[in-house]
Each structure stands twice: as structure tokens, then as C-alpha cells.
Amino acid sequence: MKTILYWFKQDLRLHDMQGLYAIDSQNRLLPIYVFDPRQNMHTEYGFPKMGRRRMCFLEQSVLALQQYLRSSGSDLLIFEGKPEEIIPKLIDLYAIHAIHTEKDIAPEEIQVQSAIQEQIHIPIIEFESRTVFQEQDLPWSIHQLPHMFTEFRKGIEKHIGYDIEVMPITHLPTLPEIDFTTHIEHVWSGPKYQHWSHHPKSAIRAIGGEYEGLKRLHDYTFGTHAIATYKETRNGMIGDAYSSKFSPWLATGALSARQIIYVINEYESQFGANDSTYWMKFELLWREFFYWTLKKYDKKFFYAGGIRGKKEKHSWNQEVFDSWRFGETADPFVNAHMKELYLTGFMSNRGRQNVASYLIHELQQDWRIGASWFETTLIDYDVASNWGNWMYLAGVGNDPRQDRVFNTKKQAEMYDPQGVYQDLWIDELMAKNDY
16 A cells, blocks of 8 residues: 655646546545744845735635545545645655655646755656646647647637546545654644625625635636626626636635536536636636746746747836835726735736736836736736736737837727726825735
8 A cells, every 4th residue: 555645836736636536545645734934924125926906815725725625524634834845754754655746837846846846856746737738739839839729729629629538536545644753843834814704895805715616716707607707797897797707716726627527528518618718628728728838948948038039128116116016006997906906816818918018018117017016916916927927018928019008098998988987096195005
């Protein structure tokens, strides 16, 4: 009998988990999660990498996973500390034969895993649990991945399609005998922000965890049929139903992209496909595209010149940046969105494009500080989508156009003609030391 350690990262669920299916039921399973203190370190710009609302959502997601595992006859050991210091100790203590874990694509996470591998003599077996498609299924090798999304989409739709099967967890291997007295040094002290209150005006009242993610998926599809009009409403900015809002659960892995497509396919089989159901898959494909693009370009994703390697001047003025992040610019449309982000941890896709364009092109600030602020504040922060979209708007990413500048005044006239959205947020007060 072997003991397999499953290291949960951004895959905080039990459905659609190849890394769990791959463990023989006759073996033993030790599930763990590690809160890394580097998540709370401050960036070079003076704010933490992960803000309170995002941390709150993560804590909720981890605790929900622990509860789900316990109800399934297993458990989740939760630690705080550096994984490269904790995991080697667990391997010795429990005579671990192999580690199963999610495949990382961001340089910082890859570095942590490499540090673990250098200390141990057992395999770390990685699984692609964030994506719709497996790397071996793509019609290109990673180094031949198309630079433009349209070519990527056409290749996927032609060669793979969206016929997805998702298998549920039916049985979890038993736990090894746990001696909690040996974990005192690194045991997690418990949630700091678990019960963070939602702002009364928030467009999303997301609670972390797999159950909540699957519930949102059902409500948006079979529950309210809102998906049937998604393409018409997706540019909205107020309320719960204008978009799917699956992204917070996707970001923590409490909901898988494959599961979403599987449910959409079921919905289409019962109620028919239309532009809106297709468009939801289309948007998930953008997420997929940025994931594989990050894997292709690695650290270039985070350089000032982006994946294009452009040589441009990049400035950072603290006063100018603060006026943007606190919603105190000369543009009320931008200000309303930045206040919503600060107070709720969320903002519509239309808003994200406008405020990013304004910071880059109107205020002439380094796009990376905006991407970093989104990393701190967004409860649905996803490394590939966030940095990929910011590069795109800065003209250093995958955009075939080099002048994708949003006229925020025209955008306000189109999407908030009566100023209802701006009136909703513009006078909200904020505690500027909140993060």
C-alpha cells in the first residue's frame, strides 16, 4: 500500500480532478493545502500581493474543501509557511511515495515546486486542472502556439471542439493515521477574514467553495436561464445577472472550466444552442488562450515590453497612480469603477478594459502597476488572464492592433447613458488603508 500526498493549490474542488482519479483506491491519500506567507508580502509598489477580500474568498474556499473532504471520509491538513519547508517534512513523516498536484505555469510557483523537488527523491506528478484541454490534445506544440486568439480559436474548434466529459469523484482513498501533535509548528492558525461582509451595492455576493461555485453554475443556466441572453447582457455593470460571474470560483479552482462547458452542452441539448451559449464557451476559450500563452512565454509575460519585447518608456508616479486606484481622477466613469473594485473586489469586464486603458494611455503609467493592483484587489484574480489582458491593452501582448485605446467618455455614453452606474458608486467613501 502506497501513500500519495495530494497538494491542493488553485484546484480547490473534488469534481473534475484527474490528479485524484489517478490515485488507486487501494492506496492512502494525504490531502494538504499550504497558505504561503509570500501571498501577503508587499509588492514593490507598496501594497500586498493579495488583499483582504481576495484572501477572505480563498480562506472560505479552503475551508469549504476541508468540509467536503471530511464529509467524504477524508480530511484536509491546512498549513501556513513555505511549502518547500513543510512538504519535505511531511514526506519523511508519512513515508510518502509520490506527490500529485496541479501543474503550475507562473514562474514564482514553478520556482517553489522546483525547490521542493531538489530536496526529495520521490516523483511530483502534475495534472492540468485549470484548463479545458490537455496540452497533448492541442493541435500545436506550445512553442508553435498561435500568437493571435482568432487562429487559436479556429484551431480548437476545428480539431478538438467542445465535446467534454466530466467524471465525478466516486471514492477517495483512506487517510493515513494522522499525528496532529507533529504539525504544531506549521499548522494554520485559522481564517483571518472568513466573514468579510459584502458591500450592499456589490454586483456579486460570492462565497468561496465548490458547492457555491456549482450552485452559481446551475442558477445561471438551468435555474434562471440567464445564459440564454448572455451575449446581449454581458456588457452590463449593475446587478447579479448581467454576466455569469463564474470567475471567482474558476480563479480558486472551486469550479472547473470543463464542468462549465459540460453543463452548457447539457443546457443546449435541452433548450437549444444560440449565440449566447456559444459566446460563453468563446469567453472560456480566451481564458484558455492566455493560459497556454503564459506557458509559452514564461517570464516575458511580466516584463514591461511584454511578449512583444517592445522598447518603450514606462513611468510610475505615485500620486497619479493613487488618483486612479482610489477613484479620484478627472474621469467619473473610471472613478466609479475603481471605487467598485476597491469596495467589493469585483468589476465588470467592460469596466476593466476602460480603467486599464485609462491608466495606460491617458495617465501614461506602467501597465504592470495596474496589473499588480488588480492582482491585489480582484477576488477572481487569475494570473494568466489578468496579465494577458493588461498586456493586450498596453499593446505589448497578443493584440494585432497597437492602438486599442478606449474613449472612456464615449464608453460611458454607450454603456451608462443615464449615469446610473456612476451615480451608484461615485460618492462612496473609502478607507484608503484598507489593503
